[in-house]
Amino acid sequence: MTARLAALRLLAGRRLTEAQLWARLGRRGFTEDETREAVESAKRDGFLDDALFARLFVDGCVKAVGDARLLADLVRRGIDREAARHSVACAERPEAQRLEAAVEKLFRTRTSLSYPSAARALERLGFPAPSIYRHLRARAQCDDLQGLAAEDSH
Secondary structure (H helix, E strand, O other): OOHHHHHHHHHHHOOOOHHHHHHHHHHOOOOHHHHHHHHHHHHHOOOOOHHHHHHHHHHHOOOOOOHHHHHHHHHHOOOOHHHHHHHHHOOOOOHHHHHHHHHHHHHHHOOOOOHHHHHHHHHHOOOOHHHHHHHHHHHHHHHHHHHHHHHHOO
16 A cells, blocks of 8 residues: 555545644654655645644534643644644634633533632633633622522522
């Protein structure tokens, strides 16, 4: 099997970054020259596009994670840091919206979760601390107001 055919088969199975394709062809025993030709051919024919991969990855990310986590995931997959930053900056769902979704899910699935524990969980998801604490403070104030309203109605 040629490196080009192997590359096309790999790309037919799933979208890959250039770095991932290089690594997979290398593991299959193809030489550097064979791999380079196969990768260049796939790029030229439009089957391999790191910018498109990054955009689809960011916009297709189901889990609500922060920009830092998205950026790190893209770089780990071999996307250039600047291209990854651009894709994250152009995400369909802004970070604030993803943070809101993550907070709602956390408190829906773990009803007795403390705010400090929630903050740590959100930091692990890649959200920036200032945004987390601003959001949690607003949520706590809202909860306090709802508690007061409930007391007044009794």
